[in-house]
Amino acid sequence: MVAASRNWRGERLSVGLVPTMGALHAGHLSLIEEACRENAKVVVSIFVNPIQFGPGEDFERYPRDLERDHDVLRKAGIDAVYQPSVEAMYPPGASTRVHVAAVSEGLEGTARPVHFDGVATVVAKLLSAVEPDRAYFGQKDAQQVAVVKRMVRDLDLPVEIRVCPTVREADGLALSSRNAYLNQDERRAAVSLSSALRLAAEAYAKGERRPDRLRQILRARLEAEPLARVEYAELVDVQTFSPPGTLAVLAVRIGATRLIDNHDLSKPFPT
Amino acid sequence: MVAASRNWRGERLSVGLVPTMGALHAGHLSLIEEACRENAKVVVSIFVNPIQFGPGEDFERYPRDLERDHDVLRKAGIDAVYQPSVEAMYPPGASTRVHVAAVSEGLEGTARPVHFDGVATVVAKLLSAVEPDRAYFGQKDAQQVAVVKRMVRDLDLPVEIRVCPTVREADGLALSSRNAYLNQDERRAAVSLSSALRLAAEAYAKGERRPDRLRQILRARLEAEPLARVEYAELVDVQTFSPPGTLAVLAVRIGATRLIDNHDLSKPFPT
Numbered sequence: 001m002v003a004a005s006r007n008w009r010g011e012r013l014s015v016g017l018v019p020t021m022g023a024l025h026a027g028h029l030s031l032i033e034e035a036c037r038e039n040a041k042v043v044v045s046i047f048v049n050p051i052q053f054g055p056g057e058d059f060e061r062y063p064r065d066l067e068r069d070h071d072v073l074r075k076a077g078i079d080a081v082y083q084p085s086v087e088a089m090y091p092p093g094a095s096t097r098v099h100v101a102a103v104s105e106g107l108e109g110t111a112r113p114v115h116f117d118g119v120a121t122v123v124a125k126l127l128s129a130v131e132p133d134r135a136y137f138g139q140k141d142a143q144q145v146a147v148v149k150r151m152v153r154d155l156d157l158p159v160e161i162r163v164c165p166t167v168r169e170a171d172g173l174a175l176s177s178r179n180a181y182l183n184q185d186e187r188r189a190a191v192s193l194s195s196a197l198r199l200a201a202e203a204y205a206k207g208e209r210r211p212d213r214l215r216q217i218l219r220a221r222l223e224a225e226p227l228a229r230v231e232y233a234e235l236v237d238v239q240t241f242s243p244p245g246t247l248a249v250l251a252v253r254i255g256a257t258r259l260i261d262n263h264d265l266s267k268p269f270p271t
Numbered sequence: 272m273v274a275a276s277r278n279w280r281g282e283r284l285s286v287g288l289v290p291t292m293g294a295l296h297a298g299h300l301s302l303i304e305e306a307c308r309e310n311a312k313v314v315v316s317i318f319v320n321p322i323q324f325g326p327g328e329d330f331e332r333y334p335r336d337l338e339r340d341h342d343v344l345r346k347a348g349i350d351a352v353y354q355p356s357v358e359a360m361y362p363p364g365a366s367t368r369v370h371v372a373a374v375s376e377g378l379e380g381t382a383r384p385v386h387f388d389g390v391a392t393v394v395a396k397l398l399s400a401v402e403p404d405r406a407y408f409g410q411k412d413a414q415q416v417a418v419v420k421r422m423v424r425d426l427d428l429p430v431e432i433r434v435c436p437t438v439r440e441a442d443g444l445a446l447s448s449r450n451a452y453l454n455q456d457e458r459r460a461a462v463s464l465s466s467a468l469r470l471a472a473e474a475y476a477k478g479e480r481r482p483d484r485l486r487q488i489l490r491a492r493l494e495a496e497p498l499a500r501v502e503y504a505e506l507v508d509v510q511t512f513s514p515p516g517t518l519a520v521l522a523v524r525i526g527a528t529r530l531i532d533n534h535d536l537s538k539p540f541p542t
Contacts, residue, residue, distance in 0.1 A: 002429055012281075093511075095373040096391070096425035101366040120367070121426075128427040154367030155392075156399040158273055240364075 001082045001129045005043070009131065013040035017082075017132035017159075019123060022046040023063040023177035024072045027167040031136040032076050034164050043130050044073055045082040047089065051097075052118025063180050082130060089125060098124050100147045100154070103241045107232055107249055108143045108260070119144055120151050127152075127159055135159050140166040140174050142249060142262040146241050166261070168194060168270065174261045181257040189227035190254045196221035196233070197263040200248050204265040211235045211244060214265065222252055229253040238264060272353045272400045276314070279350075280402065284311035288353075288403035288430075290394060293317040294334040294448035295343045298438040302407040303347050305435050314401050315344055316353040318360065322368075323389025334451050353401060360396060369395050371418045371425070374512045378503055378520055379414045379531070390415055391422050398423075398430055406430050411437040411445050413520060413533040417512050437532070439465060439541065445532045452528040460498035461525050467492035467504070468534040471519050475536040482506045482515060485536065493523055500524040509535060 008015055016039030018031045028044075035042045046069060053059035066083075073081055097117045104116035127135065137145050149161050167175045172194030173187075182190055196218045203217050218233040230252055237245030246266040252259055263269055279286050287310030289302045299315075306313045317340060324330035337354075344352055368388045375387035398406060408416050420432050438446045443465030444458075453461055467489045474488050489504040501523055508516030517537040523530055534540055 002427075010281075010283075093373075093421075094425045096369065096371045096422050098426075099368050099370055101368070102364075103366065125425075125427045128429060131429070150364075151367050154365045154396075155369075156273075156396045158399060158402070 001043070001080070002131070004080060005041075005129075005131050008041045014134070015039055015130065015132045016042045017126065017130045017135045018042065018044045019126050019135065019137070020044060020046055021048045021062065021177065022069045023065060023180070024069050025167075025175045025177060027138050027140060027175040029072070029076065030167050031138060031164050032073075032078060034162065035134070035136050036077065038134060038162070039132075041080075042078040043080045043082050043132065044076075044078050045084075045126050045130070047082075047084055047122065047126070049089075049118055049122040050086055051090065051121060052115050054112055054114050057112070058178070058181075063177050082126070084129075089122070097121050098151060098155075100151050103143070103146045103150045103239075106241060107234065107236070108251065111231055111251060111258075116144070116147050120147055123148050124151065124155070124157070127157055132159055134162050136162050136164060138166060139163050140176065140261070142238070142247060143241055146239060149239075165270070172198065174259075176259065178257055178259065182254060186227055186254045186257060189225050190257075190259060192222050192225035192228050192254075193250050193252055193259055193261040194269075196250065197248055197261060197265075198269040201263055201265050201267070201269040204246070205268065214248065218248060218250065222250070227254055231258070235265070272314070272351070273402070275351060276312075276400075276402050279312045285405070286310055286401065286403045287313045288397065288401045288406045289313065289315045290397050290406065290408070291315060291317055292319045292333065292448065293340045294336060294451070295340050296438075296446045296448060298409050298411060298446040300343070300347065301438050302409060302435050303344075303349060305433065306405070306407050307348065309405060309433070310403075312351070313349040314351045314353050314403065315347075315349050316355075316397050316401070318353075318355055318393065318397070320360075320389055320393040321357055322361065322392060323386050325383055325385050328383070329449075329452075334448050353397070355400075360393070368392050369422060369426075371422050374414070374417045374421045374510075377512060378505065378507070379522065382502055382522060382529075387415070387418050391418055394419050395422065395426070395428070398428055403430055405433050407433050407435060409437060410434050411447065411532070413509070413518060414512050417510060420510075436541075443469065445530075447530065449528055449530065453525060457498055457526045457528065460496050461528075461530060463493050463496035463499050463525075464521050464523055464530055464532040465540075467521065468519055468532060468536075469540040472534055472536045472538070472540040475517070476539065485519065489519060489521065493521070498525055502529070506536070 016035035098120040200217045238247045249262040287306035369391040471488045509518045520533040
């Protein structure tokens with residue numbers, strides 16, 4: 001991968017990287033399309049990163065379908081798939097972690113204590129291997145975006161982080177590989193996340209600015225859904241991930257499945 | 272720095288980086304000479320890195336003489352000095368640290384709890400800014416070398432770490448910017464470190480392999496010096512920095528000055 005990328009760079013060709021854990025959906029494809037528009041060469045990495053999953057999380061059952069992923073990528077016309085093994089990424093004795101304090105604390109960082117060290121470390125490794133000019137992330141994982149941007153700035157990594165809007169189903173549900181875990185009833189209940197964000201954005205547009213009131217709107221809609229159990233529903237700053245701010249962030253269990261979503265309330269919710 | 276380095280790399284010129292904290296001495300010059308032999312372009316960084324100093328350590332009084340350093344570097348014929356400010360390296364909100372577990376624990380890691388996170392983080396940043404083909408470190412800071420090598424391997428950083436032998440005064444004292452802190456009596460007492468390493472290497476050459484006995488030889492020589500206070504005198508593996516191993520590592524206070532030295536006992540001590 002290093003050699004291929006350096007060859008391209010040697011020919012002054014720009015390189016874009018789209019890091020994924022596979023189980024590709026239209027959200028990933030929107031990142032890939034943007035990467036293809038902005039770069040001469042596009043690399044998609046597929047790596048289900050064990051160190052960003054905590055004990056008891058879904059590393060083992062995380063959806064994997066490499067054959068389908070490769071079909072999708074072949075049609076997308078990208079230039080390389082970077083698909084390292086777990087053994088190549090974390091050989092015996094590997095002991096380095098990248099830790100991004102502050103922005104990785106709270107919310108997802110509280111719910112998933114090792115998660116962001118795992119994310120920051122694997123993204124640092126992927127950026128080292130591919131040395132892209134630009135790397136593409138989805139706004140769906142808003143705190144991940146904030147952590148990666150902070151890391152890139154703090155470590156002077158010579159890459160531009162590009163963030164693409166969340167892709168949603170017709171009813172508003174944010175695309176996620178984990179949606180595959182939902183049964184029919186849970187799938188119907190899962191719309192409560194985007195629905196709550198839409199209601200809060202409408203209230204904001206009508207002039208509501210009180211964080212307590214906006215949080216209440218989010219919670220009321222989520223708690224009206226019997227299958228939903230709210231983990232958090234908060235308003236934070238989009239960069240620091242601390243209050244105050246206009247970014248509404250949600251983590252909700254629908255049955256056994258943990259879903260997240262977010263929306264900047266100062267902007268209209270997409271129809 | 273990024274632009275200069277990328278220009279060179281675009282012309283297929285190899286780039287070597289010698290990271291320093293300034294106060295340059297013949298030890299640094301040996302790294303610079305090696306870098307000049309092996310690379311088309313050589314960058315020397317000068318940065319007294321605050322985050323690798325703990326509270327109560329010598330960050331404030333660490334020797335700084337930029338005018339002299341620049342004279343030295345001008346004569347050495349290098350291609351660039353990279354000399355970022357503390358504010359540029361750690362702007363408000365910077366919160367990322369690179370942590371290398373295992374190899375950074377114990378010995379220097381115990382004596383200086385934040386030290387190696389600071390070292391790993393700043394080296395990662397310097398490597399990002401300069402993107403060298405090779406980076407040069409002195410064997411004098413043996414655990415630092417082990418930490419940096421581990422980090423480079425673990426994060427897939429595309430750089431070769433080159434390690435150069437410790438440069439010593441005629442009486443054996445390892446060159447260090449901190450030697451400037453020593454008064455005349457302390458300077459005489461400081462020879463006890465290299466003298467202890469030499470005695471242990473001689474015992475090893477005569478067949479002594481018992482770690483306890485080799486440690487005893489180190490300690491006996493150090494404790495014979497009234498001005499010396501031993502912090503540690505251990506035998507560790509050169510890569511993992513855990514026992515068992517043939518690398519003798521010493522940390523000793525001579526008066527108020529903390530000195531370190533090391534030698535692989537399986538090799539003859541330089542005369």
